[in-house]
Amino acid sequence: MSGNVVDTNSAWIADKCWMFGHKVVWHGGVGDYLEEIGDACRLAASRADVVFVTGGLGATLDDITLEAAAKAFKKQMVFHEDIWRDIQTFFRKFGRECSGNNKRQAYIPEGGKPLTNRVGTAPGVQVKLGHAIFFFLPGVPRELYQIFRDSIMPWLKGRAEAAYEQKFLRCFGLPEASYDEKLKGLDLGPVRMSFRVTFPEVKIKLVARGKTALQDIKRAEEKIRKKIGRYIFGADDETLEMAVAELLKSSGLKLALAESCTGGHISNLLTNVPGASEWFRGGVVSYSNDLKTGIVGVRPATLKKHGAVSKACAEEMAKGIRKVALADIGLAVTGIAGPTGGTKEKPVGTVHIALATKGKTGHITFSQERGRIAFKQFVAYEALSLLRRHLT
Amino acid sequence: MSGNVVDTNSAWIADKCWMFGHKVVWHGGVGDYLEEIGDACRLAASRADVVFVTGGLGATLDDITLEAAAKAFKKQMVFHEDIWRDIQTFFRKFGRECSGNNKRQAYIPEGGKPLTNRVGTAPGVQVKLGHAIFFFLPGVPRELYQIFRDSIMPWLKGRAEAAYEQKFLRCFGLPEASYDEKLKGLDLGPVRMSFRVTFPEVKIKLVARGKTALQDIKRAEEKIRKKIGRYIFGADDETLEMAVAELLKSSGLKLALAESCTGGHISNLLTNVPGASEWFRGGVVSYSNDLKTGIVGVRPATLKKHGAVSKACAEEMAKGIRKVALADIGLAVTGIAGPTGGTKEKPVGTVHIALATKGKTGHITFSQERGRIAFKQFVAYEALSLLRRHLT
Numbered sequence: 001m002s003g004n005v006v007d008t009n010s011a012w013i014a015d016k017c018w019m020f021g022h023k024v025v026w027h028g029g030v031g032d033y034l035e036e037i038g039d040a041c042r043l044a045a046s047r048a049d050v051v052f053v054t055g056g057l058g059a060t061l062d063d064i065t066l067e068a069a070a071k072a073f074k075k076q077m078v079f080h081e082d083i084w085r086d087i088q089t090f091f092r093k094f095g096r097e098c099s100g101n102n103k104r105q106a107y108i109p110e111g112g113k114p115l116t117n118r119v120g121t122a123p124g125v126q127v128k129l130g131h132a133i134f135f136f137l138p139g140v141p142r143e144l145y146q147i148f149r150d151s152i153m154p155w156l157k158g159r160a161e162a163a164y165e166q167k168f169l170r171c172f173g174l175p176e177a178s179y180d181e182k183l184k185g186l187d188l189g190p191v192r193m194s195f196r197v198t199f200p201e202v203k204i205k206l207v208a209r210g211k212t213a214l215q216d217i218k219r220a221e222e223k224i225r226k227k228i229g230r231y232i233f234g235a236d237d238e239t240l241e242m243a244v245a246e247l248l249k250s251s252g253l254k255l256a257l258a259e260s261c262t263g264g265h266i267s268n269l270l271t272n273v274p275g276a277s278e279w280f281r282g283g284v285v286s287y288s289n290d291l292k293t294g295i296v297g298v299r300p301a302t303l304k305k306h307g308a309v310s311k312a313c314a315e316e317m318a319k320g321i322r323k324v325a326l327a328d329i330g331l332a333v334t335g336i337a338g339p340t341g342g343t344k345e346k347p348v349g350t351v352h353i354a355l356a357t358k359g360k361t362g363h364i365t366f367s368q369e370r371g372r373i374a375f376k377q378f379v380a381y382e383a384l385s386l387l388r389r390h391l392t
Numbered sequence: 393m394s395g396n397v398v399d400t401n402s403a404w405i406a407d408k409c410w411m412f413g414h415k416v417v418w419h420g421g422v423g424d425y426l427e428e429i430g431d432a433c434r435l436a437a438s439r440a441d442v443v444f445v446t447g448g449l450g451a452t453l454d455d456i457t458l459e460a461a462a463k464a465f466k467k468q469m470v471f472h473e474d475i476w477r478d479i480q481t482f483f484r485k486f487g488r489e490c491s492g493n494n495k496r497q498a499y500i501p502e503g504g505k506p507l508t509n510r511v512g513t514a515p516g517v518q519v520k521l522g523h524a525i526f527f528f529l530p531g532v533p534r535e536l537y538q539i540f541r542d543s544i545m546p547w548l549k550g551r552a553e554a555a556y557e558q559k560f561l562r563c564f565g566l567p568e569a570s571y572d573e574k575l576k577g578l579d580l581g582p583v584r585m586s587f588r589v590t591f592p593e594v595k596i597k598l599v600a601r602g603k604t605a606l607q608d609i610k611r612a613e614e615k616i617r618k619k620i621g622r623y624i625f626g627a628d629d630e631t632l633e634m635a636v637a638e639l640l641k642s643s644g645l646k647l648a649l650a651e652s653c654t655g656g657h658i659s660n661l662l663t664n665v666p667g668a669s670e671w672f673r674g675g676v677v678s679y680s681n682d683l684k685t686g687i688v689g690v691r692p693a694t695l696k697k698h699g700a701v702s703k704a705c706a707e708e709m710a711k712g713i714r715k716v717a718l719a720d721i722g723l724a725v726t727g728i729a730g731p732t733g734g735t736k737e738k739p740v741g742t743v744h745i746a747l748a749t750k751g752k753t754g755h756i757t758f759s760q761e762r763g764r765i766a767f768k769q770f771v772a773y774e775a776l777s778l779l780r781r782h783l784t
Contacts, residue, residue: 290673
């Protein structure tokens with residue numbers, strides 16, 4: 001209500017509900033007041049068969065969700081000895097003191113069933129109130145996710161009439177509208193396709209329901225890959241850097257980077273992947289020209305003749321870093337991130353990317369004026385895509 | 393409702409309302425159905441004097457928000473010639489075709505007043521329905537923000553009985569509970585203080601209302617700074633890297649980095665700041681030992697005797713990168729990000745950070761087991777904080 005926190009729980013829960021074919025019809029938010037919470041619970045129960053309530057299960061005095069719900073449906077709050085034992089055990093495990101307030105967390109509405117919380121003190125609660133089944137969950141996402149996965153997913157699944165399956169195909173290399181255009185008219189059978197931009201990527205979402213959902217999605221995916229397969233780098237949780245990491249790992253080749261305008265962003269992405277040291281030698285952030293010549297081995301004459309943002313410089317950076325870092329592949333980026341530094345010939349957004357292997361060098365160039373940080377992200381994706389194409 | 397998109401608009405609007413002393417009491421979400429939208433509008437109007445409705449103002453057939461609201465309150469939809477002209481002008485400006493569907497966007501409920509949208513086609517609408525003033529706004533955040541700032545902020549401000557002011561003090565260096573403890577009992581007058589963790593930072597939020605709000609916050613800030621000033625690196629939108637950049641810029645000193653376990657993350661943060669090339673020479677991501685010895689100048693004997701994750705190695709990295717990059721300050725990080733690579737003596741999470749200036753070297757070490765990416769973020773903040781302390 002104060003605008004300090006964005007509610008991500010509603011969307012997370014809705015997504016899980018749809019996966020099992022349950023339609024979400026309403027959500028609402030209120031402040032920590034007995035009457036308003038009670039009202040919201042009654043309203044929800046009048047609109048749906050299942051209600052999820054998050055937040056307000058903590059140990060402090062403004063955590064009154066269960067009490068409010070019980071009151072709204074004229075139920076008693078009942079003390080559960082086993083919940084109280086679990087809370088005390090939880091505190092002992094972390095060597096912390098259990099305060100008297102925590103005892104409040106052992107009271108739940110009559111008829112309710114506690115749902116074990118393995119990562120926090122407050123258990124979730126499942127209880128029938130009015131005509132609806134209520135699930136009360138902690139507001140802390142980490143705790144909510146655990147209880148939901150452990151106790152609620154199986155429950156939802158057991159009641160799914162026709163579960164939904166979904167798959168995201170993650171793409172880079174074309175503007176959003178172009179995917180739409182290239183896939184227009186494709187017969188995907190019962191599979192629904194939609195697009196989502198999460199810059200710099202475009203995600204294609206495939207959804208199907210029923211017993212043949214997985215096969216239907218697989219067939220749709222094959223058709224899509226025939227049209228735009230080269231732009232699809234991964235599925236679901238697979239990032240571009242993970243896809244590149246996998247390719248490097250299986251090829252046995254070692255990579256080194258020379259980054260100028262991306263300022264370490266590519267290196268940062270790649271080292272987010274566990275085990276990166278197996279295939280990543282390291283790199284140089286050659287932000288000043290002295291580092292380009294002094295460490296990476298770009299010839300001063302090249303800088304003088306073509307400038308730092310040039311094909312020649314990018315190629316010498318790629319070749320140089322490959323050699324100096326004892327790598328199989330050298331990848332180099334040089335450009336103008338802005339907001340200053342642009343000229344008429346080389347405006348802000350100009351980039352040269354080069355990739356060097358033993359005896360061979362590839363190069364791409366383009367210009368993309370964007371905000372500084374978005375520019376770095378976009379160029380990093382272009383560079384990793386060049387590497388991915390090379391490895392495939 | 394589908395869980396595909398997290399609603400950030402509600403929190404954004406709520407934050408603005410509080411700023412002007414208006415209390416937010418309820419929010420709700422429904423799908424794109426005439427009856428459900430109408431219901432939600434009536435419910436909102438029965439609970440508040442002002443209602444914000446976002447989304448569903450677009451040109452496609454499922455954009456029915458205005459129609460639903462008008463129907464719920466038995467109002468006619470009225471065609472506005474001037475809106476239609478604006479829409480056509482907007483399309484011409486971008487050289488695009490205006491489709492017939494766009495004409496639907498020129499209809500608004502009777503008595504309504506359009507609110508100019510400078511970044512999209514659909515105008516906002518202000519209209520009294522029932523006892524409440526309704527503001528209808530596009531769901532696209534960029535468009536919503538513009539209309540809100542242009543047309544609604546002044547309106548809210550004009551009706552504010554006692555406007556709120558707020559300030560965030562951004563801190564790093566202590567766990568959340570310690571700030572609370574150190575500031576306990578501090579008399580901040582009418583200023584409300586609260587804490588927010590946005591890992592790896594802790595933000596202290598100060599809120600005051602009325603005519604003396606700004607002075608009240610200033611006095612509270614002074615008291616807080618007396619207690620924990622060394623942990624406060626910035627206010628409101630100022631990031632840690634921006635604070636460090638400012639210090640480097642005014643000192644005239646040049647920085648170089650040697651990053652091992654952070655894998656380029658520190659470099660990436662610093663180069664997000666416009667004009668970084670003025671004070672950032674660049675750096676080396678010395679992910680393999682060959683780069684530590686070959687480029688940065690760590691002695692092989694040091695690696696052999698102490699290992700790569702050691703005080704000796706960090707110090708040689710800091711001294712080495714300072715020299716090789718022709719910088720005034722060398723900052724170096726070496727550690728074990730995990731999940732593998734830990735030993736009994738040096739478990740996952742062990743870090744050494746060193747800072748070298750002309751003739752002097754400082755060093756800190758600690759162990760923090762976290763997920764790989766969180767670890768990189770935390771270590772980057774520790775390194776930048778060390779640098780910040782040095783520069784102040």
